[in-house]
Amino acid sequence: MRILFVGDVMGNAGQEVLEEYLPKLKHLYHPQATIVNGENATRGRGINEKVYKRILNCGADVVTMGNHTWDNPAITDFIQSAKKLIRPANFSAGQVPGIGYTTIKINQQKLAVLNLQGRVFMNPSDDPFAVAKEVIAELRKQTNFIFVDFHAETTSEKAAFSWYFDGQVSAVVGTHTHVQTNDARILPQGTAFLTDVGMTGPYDGIIGMKRQNVIARFLNQMPTRFEVAEDSRRNLSACLIDIDDETGRARKIKTIQINADHPFMQ
Template sequence: MRLLFVGDVVGDSGQQMIKEYLPKLKRKFHPQATIVNGENATKGRGINESVYKSFLQTGADVVTMGNHTWDNREIQDFIGGAKKLIRPANFSANQVPGIGHTIININQQKLAVIDLQGRVFMTPSDDPFAVVQDILEEVKKETDFIFIDFHAETTSEKEAIAWFLDGQVSAVVGTHTHVPTNDARILPKGTAFMSDVGMTGPYDGILGMKRENVIGRFLSQMPTRFEVDETGRQTLSACVIDIDDKTGHAKKIFPVLINDDHPFMD
């Protein structure tokens, strides 16, 4: 089984990159499942229904979220019926709408996709280590093919949960920090890991935001409204993961980067 995972889509710029390159990536790599993190897709904060549906139409099988899940209030109107949209499973248990994991059919196999959020330097949430263990008890009754989007701030927490789950899941890939890391690897017991897959959207912003606003905050320490940089160049960050069809263990993981410094090659 081959998976394609595309990192945090930011604003209109990120949406454009998805529309232009996701079909090309699917033709090039032939993934059996495509997962897209869309938590910044609508104006850099959350996602609305039309953008969610456009991702599915363009080729995403599952859309994951993160700490900005509720920033666009419209999500509360449709997340209950959006079976391919998952928010972090360790949001306050049974107190918020939506689901934290889903299982999709891929030919004669099934893939479980789980969304989790870290707790270090993040808004309060339930313990992801405990929550994921409970989920695994459920999903492992149906499949050994399990992908986790771990939306977290620190590399230490991301590494910790990957090692904690090594051999129990197919892959743990981090999101949230928007900068792709150069540490894609297969852990000893067969779990693919990458600290952060990176972002999809503005290439010339700072984490996708207008540079002058971010720099201004560092210079003055005054509150500044961050806005998506929609006028510059664009980038797409992703990774491809190959999973053994018999064991559910990962065989290979490699990053994919598309921008002016890394042009797309058919």
């Protein structure tokens, strides 16, 4: 089984570069499942139904979220019926709408996709380790193929999570920091791990936002309105994971970047 995972789609710029390159990536690599993080898709914070459908039309099978899940109130209008949209499973159990994981059928197999949020330097949430332990135990009754989007701030929390669940899930890929890391690896028990897959959106901003506003905040510590750098050159960040069809253990993980310094090559 081959999975293509695309990192945090940021604003209109992210939507446009996804629309341009996701079909090309799918044609080149032939993934059986395509997962896209969409938590920054509308104006850099949250998602609405129109954008959710646009991401699906680009070729996504599942859209994951993160700490900005509720920042666009429009999500509450459709999240209950959006079966391909998942938000972190450790959001206040039973108190919020939506689902934290889903399964998709791939030929004769099932792939489970689980979304979680970290707790270090993040808004309060339930313990992702405890929630994941319970959910993964249930999912493993159905399938050995489990992909986790772990939306978290610190590298240590992401690494600890992946090592703790090594051999119990096929892959743990981090999102949230918008900077692709250089540590893609297969852990000893067969779990693919990448601290952060990176961002899909403005290439010349600072984590997707207009540079001048971010720099001003560092210079004077005054409140600043952060806006997506929509007029920037574009970037797409992703990873490709190959999983053994018999065991559900990862065999290979490859990072992908498409931007001015790393042009797409077919």
